[in-house]
Amino acid sequence: MKKRVLFIINPKSGVSRKHNIPELISSYLDDVKFDAEIKFTKYSGHGYKLAKEAVHDGYDVVCAVGGDGSVHNIGMALINADTILAVIPTGSGNGYARHFDIPVRIKQAILTLNQMKIRQVDVGMLNHKYFLGVAGFGFDGHISGKFVKRKKRGIRGYILLVLKEYFRYGQQEFEIEFGNGRVIRQKAFMASIANISEFGNSFRISPFADAQDGKFELILLRKPNLFQVPFILRDFFKGKAHTSRLVQTFRFEEAKISTKSSRFHADGEPVSLSNPIKIRVQPKALQIVVGENYA
Known part of the structure; x- marks a missing residue:
């Protein structure tokens, strides 16, 4: 059975151009493994809301397309959930992606998602x-x-x-x-x-x-x-x-x-x-x- 994946794109993150990302997803995402949907964030915190809705709707994967701020907001919605976080890094620093050896080139990041090598990782709490x-x-x-x-x-x-x-x-x-x-x-x-x-x-x-x-x-x-x-x-x-x-x-x-x-x-x-x-x-x-x- 195909996995449902939602790409949440922050059009304002970092310095990378975002207009061709949907085309790259269509070209390089394995459509034998995935059914894909793409949404763009429209305001601060919108990524969290979209990711929460994706968890509720039973998506298997939510892919944050943006920088560390986007990964933070989207990842918050997936903590202790069955839905898996993926990252296509398009920010100015991309520290989270770099740590996990996720390529900073968009095409290679999509190909990495195709492999679905999954790890369970720790998160932290500052007060609440x-x-x-x-x-x-x-x-x-x-x-x-x-x-x-x-x-x-x-x-x-x-x-x-x-x-x-x-x-x-x-x-x-x-x-x-x-x-x-x-x-x-x-x-x-x-x-x-x-x-x-x-x-x-x-x-x-x-x-x-x-x-x-x-x-x-x-x-x-x-x-x-x-x-x-x-x-x-x-x-x-x-x-x-x-x-x-x-x-x-x-x-x-x-x-x-x-x-x-x-x-x-x-x-x-x-x-x-x-x-x-x-x-x-x-x-x-x-x-x-x-x-x-x-x-």
């Missing part, structure tokens, strides 16, 4: 809000709030924004209490909770993060001085940031974070949270189609 890949406090939360308001997207715009805001943003006080009772208190430039390895564009915040092990990694970064900035950036792109003396990494299942910082993000989407922020893993709560070479 879910995230799929990476959540952040401090500078990365601050940047996400600024970036989402920009009309122009892409890696160049992101880098320019980071450089501009770097000089304005200082370290924040964090108190972290882990589930085993350990408490740490210190200042950090940013604190990231990683279920996957990267933010996007191969910027690997946590190279050893594994979305199937029932644990997260907390990465605390002290603010680098101007001399240190190029070296810490090099380490992140090479997947070696954990070797820097500016970085501390902690593995955990549950934690509670208290901070005066008001900037948070979940998968790059700004979120509103009240202190203290309780963080916990929901193991294997989401099914996803992964790339051919994903372990």
Whole structure:
């Protein structure tokens, strides 16, 4: 029996052109395996609504066509559901797709969907809000709030924004209490909770993060001085940031974070949270189609 798949396309995500995606789906999706339908989002949060309706209507697969924000919104609707998440990455960073070895070229991503290699993966909770890949406090939360308001997207715009805001943003006080009772208190430039390895564009915040092990990694970064900035950036792109003396990494299942910082993000989407922020893993709560070479 054919599987029913709904493609939800965000026409505004990233920098890729979207007008030819329906044609590419028609050309490369295996019509022996799938009956396909395509819908476009029309407003913020529309992807979540369409995905929820697809779960209710018994679709086997919902494919998010967009960036990490689109994957976040659509994936939220599929947590603890029988419906499987697939991704065709067309955003500016595509960190979630890259982690799972999903090709960033549209044709190859469709061919990957044809293979239907499925894994059950963990998701996270910040108080009562879910995230799929990476959540952040401090500078990365601050940047996400600024970036989402920009009309122009892409890696160049992101880098320019980071450089501009770097000089304005200082370290924040964090108190972290882990589930085993350990408490740490210190200042950090940013604190990231990683279920996957990267933010996007191969910027690997946590190279050893594994979305199937029932644990997260907390990465605390002290603010680098101007001399240190190029070296810490090099380490992140090479997947070696954990070797820097500016970085501390902690593995955990549950934690509670208290901070005066008001900037948070979940998968790059700004979120509103009240202190203290309780963080916990929901193991294997989401099914996803992964790339051919994903372990």
